[in-house]
Every structure is written in C-alpha cells, then in structure tokens.
Amino acid sequence: IKKNKDRNSRDIGYLPEDPRFYPYMNAKEYLSFIGTLGGDTVKAINKKSEWLLGMVKLAKASKRPIGGYSRGMRQRLGIAVAMYHDPEVLLLDEPSSALDPEGRKDVIEIIQQLKSRKKTVFLSTHILNDIERICDRVGILHEGKIVINESLGVLMKKYLQSIYDIEFKEFLNEQQIEIIKAASFIEHVAIDGKHVSLTLRDIELNGNDTLKLLTEVGVPVITMNIRKPSLEDIFMKVVE
Structure with a gap:
C-alpha cells in the first residue's frame, strides 16, 4: 500500500460510520471538490457527479445545502464520494445504522447495485438482517478475533x-x-x-x-x- 499510495487511494473507497461534509456546500459542489482534489477535468467531474448522484438518488436534492440533509441522505452522499474514483473495493462502516426503514432500504438497494457491478464490498454492521440480504460471505468478530469466516450458504447449512x-x-x-x-x-x-x-x-x-x-x-x-x-x-x- 505504501509503494502504490496514489493507485490504492483510487482502488479503495471508504464510507465512515458518520460521514461529515461542509454543510454550506451542496452535493454537486462537494463532488466537484473531491474531483478537483483528484485532478479531474471539469467535464469529467460533471459526468461523474451526474451519474453518481443519480445512482444514490440525490439528483433532485443535488443543489440543496448538505447541512439540511437527513442522515440517510448524508449516508447516500457518502457512498457517492466513496465511489467517485470507481474503486474495485469499498469499505462501508455501518452504512445503514440509525436510519429509518426507508433510509435503510435505499442504502441496501445501492449496495446491491454495487454488488451487481462486480465491486468487492466489505460491510461492517451489527444489523444482521442486512447481512443476510446483501452478503455472500460472513465474518464474525468476537473479542478481537475472527471466529467465523464462511460463505453465507455454507454457514446456514452448517448451523441448520x-x-x-x-x-x-x-x-x-x-x-x-x-x-x-x-x-x-x-x-x-x-x-x-x-x-x-x-x-x-x-x-x-x-x-x-x-x-x-x-x-x-x-x-x-x-x-x-x-x-x-x-x-x-x-x-x-x-x-x-
């Protein structure tokens, strides 16, 4: 990772549990800010932003200040930011926690879209129902140790x-x-x-x-x- 820092920063996308943004910016401005930091052209930024905001269902709210977003909207914007450089691997930390049922549904649908696009998604969550709906493989961490690392199908059969x-x-x-x-x-x-x-x-x-x-x-x-x-x-x- 140290040898290929620039490459790895684009190959890995990360969503923290509680993503933070500049509240006075809108979603489109924030993605433009991310793209500018990455050295993208204005044309590339506009193209990526339009696609990402559509994917996370924020196109209609793209010009509203982020400070007025609900938690679910901020989570979806966080996923768009994590996806900006089209990484192969995504690390999502509690993406659906503290969301209402509609917000959880939206986030799960987005993750399923990422899965269908052949992205590798590492999902950290304590909401086990979400894991059953999304994941192919499950790891259980207990007292700092991985005690289970198995495909969901094999795991279900093992504990039938x-x-x-x-x-x-x-x-x-x-x-x-x-x-x-x-x-x-x-x-x-x-x-x-x-x-x-x-x-x-x-x-x-x-x-x-x-x-x-x-x-x-x-x-x-x-x-x-x-x-x-x-x-x-x-x-x-x-x-x-």
Whole structure:
C-alpha cells in the first residue's frame, strides 16, 4: 500500500460510520471538490457527479445545502464520494445504522447495485438482517478475533436446525398427535393450530422416517420446510 499510495487511494473507497461534509456546500459542489482534489477535468467531474448522484438518488436534492440533509441522505452522499474514483473495493462502516426503514432500504438497494457491478464490498454492521440480504460471505468478530469466516450458504447449512415446520390441511386429533409424539426419533413437538413443528434427533438420518410418519398420520400436508437459522441464531451460538 505504501509503494502504490496514489493507485490504492483510487482502488479503495471508504464510507465512515458518520460521514461529515461542509454543510454550506451542496452535493454537486462537494463532488466537484473531491474531483478537483483528484485532478479531474471539469467535464469529467460533471459526468461523474451526474451519474453518481443519480445512482444514490440525490439528483433532485443535488443543489440543496448538505447541512439540511437527513442522515440517510448524508449516508447516500457518502457512498457517492466513496465511489467517485470507481474503486474495485469499498469499505462501508455501518452504512445503514440509525436510519429509518426507508433510509435503510435505499442504502441496501445501492449496495446491491454495487454488488451487481462486480465491486468487492466489505460491510461492517451489527444489523444482521442486512447481512443476510446483501452478503455472500460472513465474518464474525468476537473479542478481537475472527471466529467465523464462511460463505453465507455454507454457514446456514452448517448451523441448520433439526426442525421441520409443517402445515397440515386439517387440525390433528388427539390420536394423530399421539402417533407423532410416540416416534422415537422426535425430541419435541410444538402445535399451533394446523401448524406443527417437529424437533428431530438427527434431521439427516430421520428425514425419511418423518415422511413415513406423516403418511401414517394420514392428514394432507400443505407445506413442509426445514427451519433455517438466522444469522442472529448463529451469532449467539458462536459467542456463547
């Protein structure tokens, strides 16, 4: 990085958790300021600014003073600044924290756009739902150490819960419930109307046994799904 400082400064874009701007400037002026510092021509600055402000949905507010922007608008402008030199790598620190639902939605959509443009995005956040919606790979940091570094798909499969969530077409009677509870491979049964959750001893070994059991019960099944863990579930297991 030290040997190629100028090159790396353009290859890496950074959004701090709470980006700060000159409040008397508007968004277009601020991007022009960034472009001038980088040695761009006026023509290049105007072209980049127009595209970036459109991407982050600030085109209509581009001539308003930044001091009057909401936090969500400042976050979006911060992403535009981070993207100014079209870097290959983006470091985003808590980009959607402290935003209202609409602001979070806007920021997530922008990050998904960056992802579709083949940018590498490092996202630091404590909002685990956002990670599930955006990320391909997850790292969990606990007490200063990386305790998980895995693709999201592999991670979800690794911590898959041994629970089937089943919706029956009809309510089960007492006899049918007893048939289910009597199965040796089932540890727990939770019933909520036509919805039944079965906790198995081993979901891989007992999957076929469960299908046979449902056939024996004799009530049509509408849906049957393996319960997927949330990242919050996984996080709590890892740090316990």
